[in-house]
Amino acid sequence: MSNSLVFFCLAILALLAFSVGRQRATAMAEREASALNSLPRHYGYLTAAHAVLPALLMSVLWFAFGDNLALALTVANLPPELETLKATQFDLLLDRIQLASDNRNPFEANAHVLEAASRFRRIYGVAGWVAAALIAATALTCLYRAYHQIRPRFTARKRFDRILKTILMISSLVAVLTTIGIIMTLVVESSLFFRDVSVTEFLFGTKWSPQTALRDDQIGASGSFGALPLFAGTLLITFVAILVAGPVGLMAAIYLTQYASPSVRAFAKPCLEVLAGIPTVVYGFFAAVTVAPFLSNTGASLGLDIASESALAAGLVMGVMIIPFVSSLTDDALTAVPGSLKNASLALGATQSETIAHVLIPTAFHGISSAILLAISRAMGETMIVVMAAGMRPNLTANPFEAVTTVTVQIVALLTGDQEFDSPKTLSAFALGLVLFVFTLIFNLFAQRVSRRHAVHYD
Amino acid sequence: MTSLPNLKKRWGRPQVQRRLRRRYIYERIFRMLGLAAIGVAGLALATLIVSVGKNAFGGFVQTSIDVDIYLNPEDLRPSSARYRHDFAERVESADMRKLLADALERQFPDIDTDSERRRALQLFSLQARRTLRDYITATPEKIGQTVRMRLLASDDVDQVVKGNIDPRVPESDRRVKDKELAWLAALRADGRISRQLSTTFFTGGDSREPEIAGIFGAIIGSVLTLLVTLLTAFPIGTLAAIYLEEFSPQNRLTAFIEVNINNLAAVPSIVFGLLGLSLFLSILELPRSSPLVGGLTLALMTLPTIIIASRASLRAVPQGLRTAAQGLGASPMQVVFHHVVPSAMPGILTGTIIGLSRGLGETAPLLMIGMVAFVVSTPNALTDAATVLPVQIFLWADSPERAFVEKTSAAILVLLGFLLAVNALAVWLRQRFEVHIPD
Numbered sequence: 001m002s003n004s005l006v007f008f009c010l011a012i013l014a015l016l017a018f019s020v021g022r023q024r025a026t027a028m029a030e031r032e033a034s035a036l037n038s039l040p041r042h043y044g045y046l047t048a049a050h051a052v053l054p055a056l057l058m059s060v061l062w063f064a065f066g067d068n069l070a071l072a073l074t075v076a077n078l079p080p081e082l083e084t085l086k087a088t089q090f091d092l093l094l095d096r097i098q099l100a101s102d103n104r105n106p107f108e109a110n111a112h113v114l115e116a117a118s119r120f121r122r123i124y125g126v127a128g129w130v131a132a133a134l135i136a137a138t139a140l141t142c143l144y145r146a147y148h149q150i151r152p153r154f155t156a157r158k159r160f161d162r163i164l165k166t167i168l169m170i171s172s173l174v175a176v177l178t179t180i181g182i183i184m185t186l187v188v189e190s191s192l193f194f195r196d197v198s199v200t201e202f203l204f205g206t207k208w209s210p211q212t213a214l215r216d217d218q219i220g221a222s223g224s225f226g227a228l229p230l231f232a233g234t235l236l237i238t239f240v241a242i243l244v245a246g247p248v249g250l251m252a253a254i255y256l257t258q259y260a261s262p263s264v265r266a267f268a269k270p271c272l273e274v275l276a277g278i279p280t281v282v283y284g285f286f287a288a289v290t291v292a293p294f295l296s297n298t299g300a301s302l303g304l305d306i307a308s309e310s311a312l313a314a315g316l317v318m319g320v321m322i323i324p325f326v327s328s329l330t331d332d333a334l335t336a337v338p339g340s341l342k343n344a345s346l347a348l349g350a351t352q353s354e355t356i357a358h359v360l361i362p363t364a365f366h367g368i369s370s371a372i373l374l375a376i377s378r379a380m381g382e383t384m385i386v387v388m389a390a391g392m393r394p395n396l397t398a399n400p401f402e403a404v405t406t407v408t409v410q411i412v413a414l415l416t417g418d419q420e421f422d423s424p425k426t427l428s429a430f431a432l433g434l435v436l437f438v439f440t441l442i443f444n445l446f447a448q449r450v451s452r453r454h455a456v457h458y459d
Numbered sequence: 460m461t462s463l464p465n466l467k468k469r470w471g472r473p474q475v476q477r478r479l480r481r482r483y484i485y486e487r488i489f490r491m492l493g494l495a496a497i498g499v500a501g502l503a504l505a506t507l508i509v510s511v512g513k514n515a516f517g518g519f520v521q522t523s524i525d526v527d528i529y530l531n532p533e534d535l536r537p538s539s540a541r542y543r544h545d546f547a548e549r550v551e552s553a554d555m556r557k558l559l560a561d562a563l564e565r566q567f568p569d570i571d572t573d574s575e576r577r578r579a580l581q582l583f584s585l586q587a588r589r590t591l592r593d594y595i596t597a598t599p600e601k602i603g604q605t606v607r608m609r610l611l612a613s614d615d616v617d618q619v620v621k622g623n624i625d626p627r628v629p630e631s632d633r634r635v636k637d638k639e640l641a642w643l644a645a646l647r648a649d650g651r652i653s654r655q656l657s658t659t660f661f662t663g664g665d666s667r668e669p670e671i672a673g674i675f676g677a678i679i680g681s682v683l684t685l686l687v688t689l690l691t692a693f694p695i696g697t698l699a700a701i702y703l704e705e706f707s708p709q710n711r712l713t714a715f716i717e718v719n720i721n722n723l724a725a726v727p728s729i730v731f732g733l734l735g736l737s738l739f740l741s742i743l744e745l746p747r748s749s750p751l752v753g754g755l756t757l758a759l760m761t762l763p764t765i766i767i768a769s770r771a772s773l774r775a776v777p778q779g780l781r782t783a784a785q786g787l788g789a790s791p792m793q794v795v796f797h798h799v800v801p802s803a804m805p806g807i808l809t810g811t812i813i814g815l816s817r818g819l820g821e822t823a824p825l826l827m828i829g830m831v832a833f834v835v836s837t838p839n840a841l842t843d844a845a846t847v848l849p850v851q852i853f854l855w856a857d858s859p860e861r862a863f864v865e866k867t868s869a870a871i872l873v874l875l876g877f878l879l880a881v882n883a884l885a886v887w888l889r890q891r892f893e894v895h896i897p898d
Contacts, residue, residue: 064743161792168702171695175720175766178759182730185737248496255493268497275504277878279820281849282511282871285856289864290510320503327500351482353489374725381727383823388856408729412823415736416831433733437726444725448718 006059006135013055014048017143021047024150038157043150046160050146053163055139062131070124071097074116186437189430196424197225202431204228208394210414210425225428227435229394233311233404237386238379240315240400241322245375248319249326250368254356256327257334276324284388287317292389299401307391307403314389315400318382322375329374333367334360370451377443381436383408407432511868511875518869521657521670522617524582524646528562529605530595550596555588556580559610567642575638582639584611584670586659609653614669614862619643620652623861634861660869664835665851669862672855674870676837680750680830680845681819681877683838687754688761688818693811695758696765697800700807703766704773705795724763731760732827740828748829748844756824761814768810772803805892812885816878822849848874 022044029036036043074097097116150156194202205226252272256265292313299306306312337360345355361368391403392413414429469475534557563579564570570579587610594608595601615635618624620643630637646652663673707713735756739745745752776799784794800807825831830850838845846854852874855867 157790157792161790164792165702165706168698168706171698172702172707172716172766174695175699175723175762176716178734178762179719179723181738182726182734185734186730189737248499251493251496252500255490255497259490259493260497264497268501271501271504275500277816277820277882278507279822279849279874279878281820281822281852281856282507282875285852285867285871286507286510288856290506320500320507323500323503351486353486354482356489377725378727381729383727383729384853387823388853408727408823411729411733412826415733415827416829430733430737433730437730440725440727441722444722448721 003059003063006132010052010056010059010139013139013143014052017048017051017146018044020143020147021045021150024147025152025156028150029152032152034152036152037155042157042160043154046156046163047143047146047150049160049163051139051143054142055135058131058135058138062135066127066131067124070120070127073123073127074120077119078112078116182437186430186434189427190434193424193427193431197428201225202227202428203435206396208410210410210428225424225431227407227428227432229396230405230407230410230432231435232396232398233390233394234380234406234408236311236398236400236404237315237318237390237406238376240312241318241379242372242376244316244319245322245326245379246372249323249371249375250330252323253327253330253334254360257331258352258356258360272324272327275320276328278321280321280382280384281388283317283321284384284386287313287385287389291317304401306401309389309391309403310401311390311404312400314386317389318379318385321382321385322379325378326371326375329371330364330368333364333371336367337363366450370447373443373447373450377440377447380443381408381440383412387412407436411436511871514865514868515872516869517621517623518865518867518872519657519660520621520654521659522612522620522652522654523609524612524616525607525609525651525653526559526562526566527605527607528558528591529565530602531558531561532603534558534561550592553592553595555591558591559583559588567645578638579642582613582616582642584613585668586611586671611670612652614860615639616643617670618861620647620654621865660866664837665833665846665854666835669858669860669866672863672866674848674851674873676834677846677848677851677870678873679837680753680834681847683750683841683845684753684757684825684847685815685818687751687841688757689811689815691755692758692761692765692814696762696811696814697769697807699762700766700769700773701795701800704770705799706791720763720766724767727823728760728821729823729827731756732824734759735824735828746842746844748832748834748846749842750838750845750847751841752828753825753830753845753847754841756828757818757821760821760824761818764814764817765807765811768813769803769807772806772810773799775806776803805889808892809885809889812881812888816881816885819881820849820874820878822853825850826853848877 018041022040025036025040025043029040097113097120202225205224206228207224207226208229209224252268256268260268288309292308292310295310295313295316296306296308341359341363342355345359346352350358386406386409390409391405392409393403393405395402395404397404411429411432414425414432534553560576560580563582564576567579570576590610591608594606612620615624616639619635619640624633624635626633626640643652657670659671660673662675663671664676666672703713703716707716735752739752739755740747745755780798780802781794784798789797825847830846831854832844832846833854834844834846836843848870852867852870855863855870
């Protein structure tokens with residue numbers, strides 16, 4: 001029983017239900033010579049919805065949890081020989097049974113496991129047919145009931161609208177479920193990590209070397225998870241980026257809104273938008289191949305020692321990436337300032353720049369600071385530029401000429417390539433993700449608060 | 460009131476004049492700073508495009524070498540295959556290296572050791588032998604003759620021809636040694652070196668050999684991934700926007716959903732990767748590295764963008780349209796689905812396309828769900844292992860060969876081309892289908 005076949009059958013059923021529902025409604029209206037409550041097609045929609053939705057829900061549940069159910073039934077009847085294994089290495093045992101049942105693992109030697117696998121296959125097969133029968137029975141029963149509900153006075157449209165509205169609401173809950181999913185994932189995996197490593201050691205430790213040992217007696221077997229150097233690296237690169245993007249973005253927005261002629265504006269605005277649309281992997285390539293060697297060579301000729309993967313290079317390019325972000329938000333904040341304030345200042349004899357510095361910026365201050373906060377949050381979460389242009393070695397320094405590593409770089413390093421899922425090394429990536437999520441969330445909420453709470457209304 | 464002559468006297472005072480001049484100078488400086496900011500942004504954009512574009516040209520072009528090859532019947536009848544009757548099978552097991560090496564020995568009489576033969580062979584890509592084999596299989600009547608063939612050169616040769624390897628660097632620091640350079644100089648003097656547009660770049664999959672690495676597999680991967688994103692994020696995003704804009708009651712749940720969506724839009728993309736890793740791969744056990752998982756992860760990421768854009772577009776539909784439809788007896792659902800949504804559709808589609816173009820350029824979350832695997836074949840199904848264009852760029856950018864810098868730049872140019880096309884489509888849609896309803 002494959003998924004596409006089931007969904008195909010359900011689609012056919014929906015069409016069928018629609019047409020019989022509509023036909024019955026028209027036929028009844030003619031027979032009883034009374035007007036229908038709703039249009040004939042609404043009866044069709046309602047019949048289709050009633051027939052298909054419960055069956056659809058059931059099939060989704062079966063596809064999501066069917067194999068787990070079959071596995072649980074298999075495990076309940078395991079031979080006593082496997083009891084010890086069941087107690088100690090339960091997950092491994094399940095994996096072995098499942099692998100053996102897929103015939104993907106011809107090396108499985110344990111006869112009990114093989115037997116369990118064949119039982120699993122049998123149970124899964126039978127359960128599949130049972131599920132198919134149940135789904136079909138549900139669909140047909142629902143269709144029958146919906147079909148017989150139809151009367152000319154039956155308020156089909158109203159009922160169908162209610163179903164539709166529920167679907168709409170469920171769609172809008174997907175965003176909430178995503179957030180819950182993110183939080184659950186990060187918190188659950190991090191709590192597994194914090195069973196091995198204490199929170200204080202993680203947050204304030206200064207030594208980060210997440211390798212896990214192959215043997216127990218290996219030197220440095222435990223690995224150490226002090227993430228302070230990563231936080232410092234992230235902050236350093238973010239600082240450099242804001243140092244570039246803040247002033248440049250602000251002045252660009254001021255020039256574009258206050259000084260630029262329409263033709264300059266027509267040219268410069270799309271340029272900034274292009275800058276915003278360039279994928280981060282391209283910025284990363286640019287930083288690694290062009291900017292970093294240039295800085296390193298320039299530094300060498302000036303007698304400065306700039307690493308080839310310096311925080312400066314990553315920060316500068318990240319700054320360029322954020323310029324359009326800052327400038328467009330600042331642009332909005334400046335445009336929102338009422339013209340009367342500006343005109344009043346100009347009429348009092350202030351020059352354009354005095355008006356901007358003493359009237360426009362103070363009025364738009366909350367919008368501008370929220371722009372900067374959002375820019376900081378974005379810089380902290382940016383991944384590709386730092387993965388490609390910043391270093392891998394943890395380094396607790398405030399010198400932008402040195403190579404540093406960041407939270408996002410380490411998450412990528414920990415989770416790409418081969419990995420076992422439960423080692424502290426892998427789990428530490430989720431703990432880093434949690435820190436990143438919390439920090440960006442704080443900045444975002446703060447930014448939203450600042451721009452909403454303190455918005456000044458002059459008109 | 461001060462009289463006019465008095466005012467004149469006051470304004471004419473030297474201190475006032477000085478101060479005025481200073482204020483104007485300040486004004487000019489401020490203005491210059493603004494212009495400089497625009498200049499900085501423009502300069503950064505120009506540098507980026509030039510530095511990518513400069514290398515990209517080389518990525519589209521490959522060097523080939525013309526060689527005269529004697530298709531020796533003896534070599535094509537190897538002892539192991541002598542009694543086989545199938546011609547193609549015989550050619551398959553014949554030693555193409557030997558044919559090529561013999562040809563090179565005739566070309567360069569100074570080759571005498573085996574190691575030199577090997578080095579001469581390395582002027583060519585592995586692809587060269589495949590080309591030779593295909594040629595013999597296709598035209599068996601040429602056996603016993605000498606044919607001039609154009610064979611693909613190795614990436615090192617390609618770099619020499621493109622002038623990226625400086626012969627003045629001491630030999631020990633150079634990938635290509637003096638001997639090879641001398642051979643190449645001789646070939647060049649003979650007019651045997653040529654450069655063509657590389658078709659493999661557009662039709663091939665990934666490869667460890669830069670000269671035959673292509674982006675086709677990555678493009679198909681991107682298309683499949685975005686298809687999944689479109690099919691999930693567009694309906695859910697649009698329906699959610701319709702609910703929030705048209706039906707939701709003013710209560711705390713709605714307010715919570717709104718705050719939620721705004722925050723979700725600003726969550727770093729790598730966090731969505733972590734969610735995808737644990738939700739789709741460990742809990743739902745969907746196939747790793749597949750466009751299905753990649754597309755679903757990107758769908759969760761682009762959903763807030765689509766919802767926000769769609770809501771703005773629905774809000775812009777004038778209220779009069781709704782009241783008019785209601786006045787004619789339309790039900791709330793009919794008002795929305797027959798009148799409001801159609802007229803908001805251009806905006807909704809534009810928002811969707813902008814969300815998708817963000818997904819097209821996204822790399823970090825896809826690294827988390829294993830789309831960094833080295834995939835040579837083109838994916839055929841949503842569950843096949845695949846890679847996408849930005850990830851391909853990332854992988855190539857990591858490769859040490861100089862030739863991959865050019866490939867990376869060329870791939871970036873293709874990616875930027877796609878993004879430009881997608882955004883142009885959004886602008887066109889907006890202009891073509893925008894409905895102007897007077898308020």
